[in-house]
Amino acid sequence: MIVMGFETSCDETGVGIVRMTGEGPELLANEVASSVEQHARFGGVVPEVASRAHLHAIVPAVRRALATAGITGRDVDVVAVTAGPGLAGALLVGVAAAKAYATAWDVPLYGVNHLAAHVAVDTLQHGPLPPALALLVSGGHSSLLDVPDLAGPITPIGATIDDAAGEAFDKVARLLGLPFPGGPHIDRVARDGDPDAIAFPRGLTGPRDASFDFSFSGLKTAVARHVEALERAGTPIPVADVAASFQEAVTDVLTAKAVRAARERGMDTLLLGGGVAANSRLRAMAEERCAAAGITLRVPRPGLCTDNGAMVAALGAHLAAAGAAPSPLDLPADSSMPVTEVLVSA
């Protein structure tokens, strides 16, 4: 069974192809066209710019993916597409394209949840996934999920109450005069800094904050205050130290909550996903803390962590293999699709 997956929930136009066998999904192609450079001067993703870019990029991405996989459209058995959550206008381009390809090829269509796809992608690299706790962090999401089974319902156990983790990276990067997107630049600059130089606050980690929710808005403001105080005093900003201390605060909260959640729920596997999972400090700290807690850590390689079509194809493959009923042709794009809904059913 060959599955093509479409992903257009934010600024990446992704088309991926996987082959599903008895052993699980195997990656055949993963074409991603990013409009990130068009957003850079705005300091964040502009929805209309992203939607326009998707319209231009999607058919060429399909052609490249088919060529890379060495197949034709006639070989595709299932089409899967991100139905939500994400930017409404951006999602619509992928959903409309997927409907058209599925109808023209006369194959079933699965409208799936973007967050569940971030989890499913790991099976392309590391094989079958046991029941796991997933920590998904990117410019758009910061979620802790209980995933007993890829094809089954997912229980959200924590999420950001304000900014997404990746958003905090972008905003702090801007404060420090670093380019958009901020994540890779903070990561790079922080390598020369002291993570303990400044004691930035850890949001929602007090003794009364037992929940698994996150808050990064206060941290972002604390960094801004610190930088502004230095500017007023005419002191040069220790960019590396600020970046390292900020990054330390984010990764400390993320990994502490994820490991505690895994322990409390009796999960022995933690899966890291989303664009921020490419952050080297987050990976290192997650490894340390998982090892100490006897938890197996799974992190897909960076190209599979950021938004892509292969993750959607992987989830579609698991759903189709489990015999799930396809989505109807009047499938809507749902910008606020809850993670409890893995698949849009008729």
Next chain:
Amino acid sequence: MLVLAIDTATPAVTTGVVTVTGDGVEVRSSRVEINTRKHAELLMPLVLQACSDAGAALRDMDAFVVGAGPGPFTGLRVGMVTAAALGDALGRPVHGVCTLDAIAADCPTGEPLLVVTDARRREVYWAAYDEAGRRVDGPHVEAPASLTRRAGGYVAAGGMAAVLGRPVVGPESPSPGGLVAVAAEALRAGIIPGPLEPLYLRRPDAVEPTGRKRVTAG
């Protein structure tokens, strides 16, 4: 030659199957639903209904014709990406036509015509046509008041035609027959269409940040 037409640049979701003959077009089926918010949900089911009404399958289509706007962006893209994907999946050409031209194609000739559709934000999309039905100005986006001042002597069509206060002689949205009529010559000649270009006529709303906001006073 069997052609499937699609347009989502107006409040209508329009599709239908049209035969291009040696000297005209014959509409085999037409499915139109007015709904400004559900273009993406409605379009593919309507396409399949239009095919079945015409007793044809999608793969029987020799070409696709799609309205390239101007129109509200999100809805416009639904039709364009659908046509582009259908054409790519089946290996058939996809011709983009100006949606206002397709409305004009359904109007009588003999008098100068303005086609005017809703651009939201208190503006309209418009184009002007001469007595022979040839587009001579536009498409543009503009406030209706300034267009109305220049509308003397014209007849009107399109969803916002009434704002001009001139005789309305054509439909509010394009028909499958009108869409295909605009592309008929290119279809008969077997011309390979260029890449689809949506007629946005407006830049994306986005402002470049100027200096950052301070969180502390002073």
